[in-house]
Amino acid sequence: MATGRTHRPATRSRGIPEATVARLPLYLRALTALSERSVPTVSSEELATAAGVNSAKLRKDFSYLGSYGTRGVGYDVEYLVYQISRELGLTQDWPVVIVGIGNLGAALANYGGFASRGFRVAALIDADPAMAGKPVAGLPVRHTDELESIITDNDVSIGVIATPAGAAQQVCDRLVAAGVTSILNFAPTVLSVPEGVDVRKVDLSIELQILAFHEQRKAGEETTSAQEPAAAVQPRSGAAVRTPAAGRAAGKGPDGDVPAVMPA
Numbered sequence: 001m002a003t004g005r006t007h008r009p010a011t012r013s014r015g016i017p018e019a020t021v022a023r024l025p026l027y028l029r030a031l032t033a034l035s036e037r038s039v040p041t042v043s044s045e046e047l048a049t050a051a052g053v054n055s056a057k058l059r060k061d062f063s064y065l066g067s068y069g070t071r072g073v074g075y076d077v078e079y080l081v082y083q084i085s086r087e088l089g090l091t092q093d094w095p096v097v098i099v100g101i102g103n104l105g106a107a108l109a110n111y112g113g114f115a116s117r118g119f120r121v122a123a124l125i126d127a128d129p130a131m132a133g134k135p136v137a138g139l140p141v142r143h144t145d146e147l148e149s150i151i152t153d154n155d156v157s158i159g160v161i162a163t164p165a166g167a168a169q170q171v172c173d174r175l176v177a178a179g180v181t182s183i184l185n186f187a188p189t190v191l192s193v194p195e196g197v198d199v200r201k202v203d204l205s206i207e208l209q210i211l212a213f214h215e216q217r218k219a220g221e222e223t224t225s226a227q228e229p230a231a232a233v234q235p236r237s238g239a240a241v242r243t244p245a246a247g248r249a250a251g252k253g254p255d256g257d258v259p260a261v262m263p264a
């Protein structure tokens, strides 16, 4: 057993680094917005800004897809949407189950963004017998007794865990034993999974703690620069002074191109 990690090498078998894979959804979101506005082509700089990524990094990422754009024209928006969707496996339908239909599970079930991205909620599962059969987001909640048959009947490979932390490992084990090979875990606990099972963990409180760290650092920098003599903050020739305000104006945080969903 290994602990809650995404069991993949840093580079995928087809040669696309994990860091590039993690940025593909950011490009796809920006490209989908352009596509909805019927924008036919986009330059690497425009797309990089829209995705919140450095443009050199974007060009390198797209080279892994074999997409180089046309000089003076840029990238074909529709083709890139197709290429990235195909690379992410989004050109096929992915049935998912959500386990734990409390506040969070119900909110996730009601989120329209899954279906529009090719993720069909096949079932909502909860251990509370009082919830069985009650409709949430148009689906009747199913009891955990049915978990294994639901996974098999719907050929589910992706499970979302939104149970209390104390139940998450047991739910994870049952999902994996039934054939689930990818887990999105919202419970604040580290899951143990066998080789070949991918776990991604979403924890908004960790994101807030990271922001609090940077807020504290910014406050410290502001105090320091207010105390320093003017000469001490002069840049060397050509060097840009990066103030917190400049960072915000550029639309970047300390990790401007890092998605809020962290690897488990």
Ligand SMILES: NC(=O)c1ccc[n+]([C@@H]2O[C@H](COP(=O)([O-])OP(=O)(O)OC[C@H]3O[C@@H](n4cnc5c(N)ncnc54)[C@H](O)[C@@H]3O)[C@@H](O)[C@H]2O)c1
Pocket (backbone or CB within 6 Å): 099, 100, 101, 102, 103, 104, 105, 125, 126, 127, 128, 144, 162, 163, 164, 165, 167, 170, 171, 185, 186, 187, 188, 202, 203, 204, 205
């Ligand atoms: N990742 C995040 O950012 C984030 C944000 C909010 C909440 N959470 C976490 O999500 C989880 C759910 O939070 P909530 O507010 O919806 O809680 P909740 O108490 O409203 O809902 C939990 C649900 O899980 C069900 N459940 C309990 N044991 C189960 C089991 N073994 N199998 C199936 N279902 C089971 C309960 O019946 C209940 O309906 C908690 O672990 C919470 O800490 C995470």
